[in-house]
Amino acid sequence: MIKKVLVMGVLAALSVGCKTSNPIVKAPETEKKGDFKPYNKVITPAAISDKGLFTTHRVDDKLYFEIPDSLFNKDLLWVSRIAKVPSGYGGGYINAGSKVNEQVVRWNKRGKNVDIKVMSFENQSNEESPIYKSVQANNFEPILYSTKIETMKADSSAYVVDVTGLFEDEVAAINGMNASYRKRYKVKRLDKSRSYIDEVHSFPQNVEVRHVMTYEAETPPERGQAGTISILMNQSMVLLPEDKMMPRIADYRVGWFTIGKYDYDSEALKSDDYQIIRKWRLIPKDIEAYKNGELVEPLKPIVYYLDPATPKRWRPYFKQGIEDWNKAFETAGFKNAIIAKDPPTKEEDPDFSPEDVRYSVVRYVASTTRNAVGPSVVDPRTGEIIESDIIWYHNHLRSYRNRFMIEAGAQNPNARTLDTPEEEIGEMMRMVIAHEVGHALGLPHNMKASAAYPTDSLRSAEFTQKYGLTPSIMDYARVNYVAQPEDKGVRYIRMMGPYDLYAINWGYRYLPDADTPDDEKEKLDQWILEKAGDPVYEFGGGYGGFDPQAQRESLGKDQVKASEYGLANMKKVVPNLIEWTTKDGYAYDELEEVYGELISLWRGYLYHVVTNVGGVYETRKTSDQEGTIYTPVPDDIQKNAVQFLNENAFTTPDWLLNKDILDRIESSGAIARVQNLQSRVLNYLLNEDRLMRMIENEQLHNSDYAVVELLEDLRKGIFSELYNGQKVDAYRRNLQRAYVDVAIGYLNNIEADNKVAGTDIIALMRGELESLKSQLQRMQYSTSDRLSRYHYKDLIARIDRVFSDD
Structure with missing residues (x-):
C-alpha cells in the first residue's frame, strides 16, 4: 500500500489537455533588488520586530512578515482558533480555544508577489508512477492569499511582505464567522474600522497572530444595543518537520483518531483508501x-x-x-x-x-x-x-x-x-x-x-x-x-x-x-x-x-438492570435535595440546577434502555475472523426493555414530582416538563430507523419480537386506564396524546417522506390507530371520570380526522 515513495499533495502546476497550436508562455518575472523599496524605508527604526520562524515587524498600523528564502515552499500547518468569543456565541457550543480550521500552506514566490497556497495530502502517488502527473493535475492547489513583495534584505536572504490585509480583511478560510452564523446573527459586514491586529509573536518553529474581527449584526448573541459581534482570532503557523515520521496504518478494531488517504498506485481496480493514526513520535533512546x-x-x-x-x-x-x-x-x-x-x-x-x-x-x-x-x-x-x-x-x-x-x-x-x-x-x-x-x-x-x-x-x-x-x-x-x-x-x-x-x-x-x-x-x-x-x-x-x-x-x-439500580438511587436522592443544596440566606438556585440535571440523567437512563429495542450488537472484525459483525439484540432483552419503559418511563413519575421542591423553584411547569420528557422517549422508541431494524430482523433473523408486538405492549401500558377503568391523570393524558400523535405523524407525512411511504411502517401505524380507535369506542365509558371520557372522545376524533384526510 505505501511501499513507495509517498508524494503527498501538489508540488507544481501542470499544463494539461490537448492543444492544436503552440501556446504563448509568459516567463515569470524575476525579482531584482532594484525593483523594491530600500529595506530601511519599509522596516523603519520605529518598527517593533520579533525574530523567530519569520521575523515579524509592526510599523505603525501595518504588519510585515520577513520570510527567509529557505522557507518558501516549505510545509506549514496553519491552525485557526477562536481565542475570545462573546457569551452565547454559537448557542454556547463555541468557546475560547475552539478550532475553526486546520490546513497546510506553503508560501510561494511568484515574480514580485508571494502567494499562500493551501496544500492537500489526501491523494498520493509514487513520483515515478505514470499516474503521478494526473494526481498533480487533478489536485491543483488554491491560493489563499496573495501580496506583493515590499523589500528584501541586503543579502537577498529574506523577502518582506505586507500581511496586514490577511488578518484585517475577511479571509474565509481563517475567520470565525461562518455562513451559518452570519445568517443566524444577521451579519451585514466586517467593520474594518473596528478590526485590527492585536498581538504578534514569532517563535523558532511557529508564528502566532491574534487579531480582532468586528462584524455589524442585527441580532448579536449579547449586548444587542451595540449591534456588533467581536471575535478575537488566534492564527498559528507551525513549521512541519522535514524528517517525516513513518505513518502507522489504522485498524478500525482499535480506536484511534485517523487521517484519510487515497493511494492511486494501488493494484486494486480503484484508488486504495485507508487511514493512518494520529500519534506522537516516540523513539527509544536505546x-x-x-x-x-x-x-x-x-x-x-x-x-x-x-x-x-x-x-x-x-x-x-x-x-x-x-x-x-x-x-x-x-x-x-x-x-x-x-x-x-x-x-x-x-x-x-x-x-x-x-x-x-x-x-x-x-x-x-x-x-x-x-x-x-x-x-x-x-x-x-x-x-x-x-x-x-x-x-x-x-x-x-x-x-x-x-x-x-x-x-x-x-x-x-x-x-x-x-x-x-x-x-x-x-x-x-x-x-x-x-x-x-x-x-x-x-x-x-x-x-x-x-x-x-x-x-x-x-x-x-x-x-x-x-x-x-x-x-x-x-x-x-x-x-x-x-x-x-x-x-x-x-x-x-x-x-x-x-x-x-x-x-x-x-x-x-x-x-x-x-x-x-x-x-x-x-x-x-x-x-x-x-x-x-x-x-x-x-x-x-x-x-x-x-x-x-x-x-x-x-x-x-445489562442496561436495563443498570438503569433500575440508577433509578432506585435517584428515588432516594430527590427527598434530600433541599437539605443538600441550600444554605441559609441564599435562594434556591442550586436546588433548581441540580434538580434539572437530575431529570436529564433520568432521561439518559431511559434512553440506555430504549436502545435495546430493535438494537443490534456490533463486534468489529476483519474478513479473516470467524463470525459476523452485526447481531440483533435477543428477543427476551427487547421485551424486558419495553416492560421497563412501561413501568418507569410511561408511568407518571410521582417520585420526581416532589411538591416541596417544585414549590421552591417554579410557579408552574411540572406537567409540561414530564410531557416533554415522555414524548421524547416515546419518539426515540418509535423512530423510523428502529422500526425498520425490527422489521428487517423479523424477516432475516426470525425474530419473535415483532413491531406489532412492540406496539401492542406499548398500547397496553400507555392506555392501561382504558382497560382497568381508572381515571387518566394530566400526565397520562399528555402521554396518550403523544402516542396517537406519533402514529398520526407517520400517516400525515407519507407524501413528504418517500422513504417511509414505501415501508411497512405506514401499514403498521394505520392498523394500530384502527385497533386503538376500536378499543376507545368500546371502553370509553368504563371510567366514571368525565374528563377521562372527554379525553378518549378527543383521541377518537383525532384518529377520525386523519382517516378522513386519506
Whole structure:
C-alpha cells in the first residue's frame, strides 16, 4: 500500500489537455533588488520586530512578515482558533480555544508577489508512477492569499511582505464567522474600522497572530444595543518537520483518531483508501535495550506544562492525570514517556509562552463553560502529533459536583453536599485530565468499553477498586450509579483500564525492524487477534445509536438492570435535595440546577434502555475472523426493555414530582416538563430507523419480537386506564396524546417522506390507530371520570380526522 515513495499533495502546476497550436508562455518575472523599496524605508527604526520562524515587524498600523528564502515552499500547518468569543456565541457550543480550521500552506514566490497556497495530502502517488502527473493535475492547489513583495534584505536572504490585509480583511478560510452564523446573527459586514491586529509573536518553529474581527449584526448573541459581534482570532503557523515520521496504518478494531488517504498506485481496480493514526513520535533512546524487552526512555518525551493560571490547589491532580498514562506507555516499552511540569519561572525559561508550539500546555480557562477538551496539532502528511493544549474550563467542576450528588448521594455520604470534599473532587479532576490527555494522545471515545463488565460487578468493592467502572478511561462512565447504599467500599469514580494499556501498546510500540507501514501490519494484526473475543478489548465509538452496548454514560453489560439500580438511587436522592443544596440566606438556585440535571440523567437512563429495542450488537472484525459483525439484540432483552419503559418511563413519575421542591423553584411547569420528557422517549422508541431494524430482523433473523408486538405492549401500558377503568391523570393524558400523535405523524407525512411511504411502517401505524380507535369506542365509558371520557372522545376524533384526510 505505501511501499513507495509517498508524494503527498501538489508540488507544481501542470499544463494539461490537448492543444492544436503552440501556446504563448509568459516567463515569470524575476525579482531584482532594484525593483523594491530600500529595506530601511519599509522596516523603519520605529518598527517593533520579533525574530523567530519569520521575523515579524509592526510599523505603525501595518504588519510585515520577513520570510527567509529557505522557507518558501516549505510545509506549514496553519491552525485557526477562536481565542475570545462573546457569551452565547454559537448557542454556547463555541468557546475560547475552539478550532475553526486546520490546513497546510506553503508560501510561494511568484515574480514580485508571494502567494499562500493551501496544500492537500489526501491523494498520493509514487513520483515515478505514470499516474503521478494526473494526481498533480487533478489536485491543483488554491491560493489563499496573495501580496506583493515590499523589500528584501541586503543579502537577498529574506523577502518582506505586507500581511496586514490577511488578518484585517475577511479571509474565509481563517475567520470565525461562518455562513451559518452570519445568517443566524444577521451579519451585514466586517467593520474594518473596528478590526485590527492585536498581538504578534514569532517563535523558532511557529508564528502566532491574534487579531480582532468586528462584524455589524442585527441580532448579536449579547449586548444587542451595540449591534456588533467581536471575535478575537488566534492564527498559528507551525513549521512541519522535514524528517517525516513513518505513518502507522489504522485498524478500525482499535480506536484511534485517523487521517484519510487515497493511494492511486494501488493494484486494486480503484484508488486504495485507508487511514493512518494520529500519534506522537516516540523513539527509544536505546534501540537494542528496547529490543531486549527493557523499559527505555524515548529520545523526546511528551511534556505537558501547567498553565501559570492553574490554581496551586489543583496542580497535583492535573499532574497525576497526565502522568497516569506512563503506566500505559510502559506496556509499549517506554518509561517516563509523558511528563507533567509546573510552569517555568522567568529565570528558568524567559522565553516560555503557552502559544509557542514547542510547549504543550494544560490551559486553565476562567470561563463559565462546563467542559474540558483535548485537541492536538497534527501533521496531516504522517499523522504525527506536533503539540497539544488540554483546555480545562473552570466551571467544569460544577458538572462533576452535581453528578456526584445525584448519582452517588444515596450511597456515599461525601456526595451529599455542594462542597464536595477535595479527595473526591480532586480524583474527578485527575480522571478528567487523564481522559483529555487520552484524546491528545490520539484515542477517541470508546463507548463500548463499559459493556465488558457484568453490571453487578460494579457493586463489588474488590472488583471496582481493581478494575474501575469500565475497561477504558475513554468511555463516558463518570460516576458509579449502579452501586447501592448497602454496597460498602466500592469505587465511585472512573479510572484507566486494561483497554487503554492495550490501545497505547498497539499505537505506540516501536517496531525497529519495520521499514514501511506495510511491514508493521502482520504484527499489529497479531496483537488484535490475541485479544479477539474478549469484550474488554473491543472498541465502539457509540455512533449510529443502534448498539446498546456502545452508549455514553451507560454502565455495565445489562442496561436495563443498570438503569433500575440508577433509578432506585435517584428515588432516594430527590427527598434530600433541599437539605443538600441550600444554605441559609441564599435562594434556591442550586436546588433548581441540580434538580434539572437530575431529570436529564433520568432521561439518559431511559434512553440506555430504549436502545435495546430493535438494537443490534456490533463486534468489529476483519474478513479473516470467524463470525459476523452485526447481531440483533435477543428477543427476551427487547421485551424486558419495553416492560421497563412501561413501568418507569410511561408511568407518571410521582417520585420526581416532589411538591416541596417544585414549590421552591417554579410557579408552574411540572406537567409540561414530564410531557416533554415522555414524548421524547416515546419518539426515540418509535423512530423510523428502529422500526425498520425490527422489521428487517423479523424477516432475516426470525425474530419473535415483532413491531406489532412492540406496539401492542406499548398500547397496553400507555392506555392501561382504558382497560382497568381508572381515571387518566394530566400526565397520562399528555402521554396518550403523544402516542396517537406519533402514529398520526407517520400517516400525515407519507407524501413528504418517500422513504417511509414505501415501508411497512405506514401499514403498521394505520392498523394500530384502527385497533386503538376500536378499543376507545368500546371502553370509553368504563371510567366514571368525565374528563377521562372527554379525553378518549378527543383521541377518537383525532384518529377520525386523519382517516378522513386519506
